[in-house]
Amino acid sequence: MENLIVNAARSLFNQEVVQRMANRFGESPDHLRKGLEGVIPTVLLALQRKDPDDLQPILDQAKLTYGTLNATSRFNVETPAEEQLDNSAATQQSLMLQLFGGNFITVVEAVQMYAGVKSEAAKGLIYASVPAIFSVLSRNGADWSTQHIYATLQDNRAGIVEMLPNALSTLTVNTKMDEGRRAAVPPVTPADAIVDPTHTSPPQTVHNAPLKHTIQKPNKVRRSNIWWLIAFAIILVLWFMFGRGCQGSSSSTADQDTTAVY
Template identity: 30%
Template sequence: MAIDLIETLKQLFNNEFCGKAAAQLGESESGIQKALGGIIPTVLTGLLAKAGSGESGGLMHLLHQASGTDISQLTNGGAGIPSGLLAKGSAFLQTLFGGRSGEIAGAVAQYAGIRPQSADTLLQAAAPAALGVVGKHADTAGLGASGVLELLNSQKDKILASVPSGLGLAGILGVGSLSDIGARLSSFTGAFKSAARTPGHTVHESTTSGGNQWITWLIIAIAAILLLWWLLRGCGARETMTVVESDSITMIEDTHATAPVARESIKVTLPDGKVLDAYKGGIEDQLVQFLQDPNAAAGKDVWFDFDNLNFHTGSAEITPESQVQINNLAAILNAFPKAKIKIGGYTDATGDAKKNQQLSQERATAVVTALAAANVKPVQLQGAEGYGSQFAKAAADAPDEERKLDRRISVSVREK
């Protein structure tokens, strides 16, 4: 069954949605409608560029991830922009546009006459919805890479023609014209089909990420080596070992080497009367003082580091113990409803830079998802971005005591 991507997404982001989004974001309904008129084909153009890049495996993995998106949230009668979409939006935008999503949001805001923050929120909602529509259709129709490429190639002209010229999208994406994106897609689609017909040439069209199974075996091998090392070391010494789940990698420390630094427990009282258990100088203490200070200005350079947020080794799964600080941050945001934040993920300078960036992005997104699940208003969550090791201060060969400061998840207060 054929699907018209532009029209399908217009039906999802209909007048009813625009009205609710306008009320939630404090914008005019006409401004929201105009913004979405540019955002929908823009996100699909990003998908066309991804499809024409020659990485069909990456394209199918992306759509497989997006196919689980619950796009019914847009039409089930809920109020405003679903937090479930916003939680995924930042990661998908990063995959489609790299670091250009902020520039795109600015262009949409200027074109539609709305605030950049509102445009960014709409982009974060539209990205998982658009990719979810394509991913679900691919699953339902049983499309492999070849089928998805043909689908996108057949609709590229309508998609590219729907992008408002006032956005200047070609310049933002670094191409001479949007037709260049269409030409690349057509060229790659033809080459892909030709390769598939070539005798002896196998084209893999799996929609899953089974090719990453080697990572699992690598983790198992490393775990076995660490276990053997620990057992052998235990035969010759009576040292107790503690595994600390850090923001980036797993650290192993001798518990007797240095005494743990005592932290002073305090009570942090919020404007709504709620009292939080926290540590003096911790993120709760710092953040509340900042939000209550009339002379402290918010902005993209204002960051606060989580100090009790950890993940399971090598994953973006937040440990159960970390939920306390997640809930504390959610309580703070609820008590300061004008506050808007962005989550940033960072790693140290060791290891593969690309993998570090990916892990930091996944972990930052996981925090946004957790905050949304803790009932933080979607408009207060301005996205998540993984910076990997690009801001690491310690050298890769520096002592771990220095490098661990670079492994963190941080909160940027964009408005207060």
């Protein structure tokens, strides 16, 4: 289902604007268009998830940054793309933090992978899409009221979600960097350890350490016993050979001596 807000924001990026961006970043215009298809609904959904109290400071910051916004003139091809994007990158850092919290880098990486562009180009797409979106939501800067923009976002939520590419759908899970959810995750491991003590690591460590010694010591004993047995066998053989030889020679000598006497 088409959405008027998404389409209106996309329409501001005509062929000439996209080509200028492509020249700036050294990317294919088709890849940049694909990136915009994902970035615009992603930014809109990040705004839509804010309650009025969270949305108010974002709108104040956007109004301060863009003033009386006319996106058509802002993205006019007569204005160098370098100037447009550099200004956005310099002035929107705090706005990105308000929009995405600590997830901004995650959003950039997802857009980068989805569109097949470099990280710098993915950031540029996000920076450039924000003023275009606020231009549409504020009616070219004529109405920045929180009530109006909040109602517009809520009324169009379903249509915005449907226009979000599947590859970027996970970005809508949490754009507020909810620390409470993160804090609730670590206790899971200790809880499992208490319920099932057999899975704790200490018994495994104690059990493994003796095994190495009990396996190695018998081997040493057996090897030393084998060498002693071999040595003892060699001694017996030598004694049998040389000992009996000596006895034989002694007997023959005694016989000769007896014969000589008689």
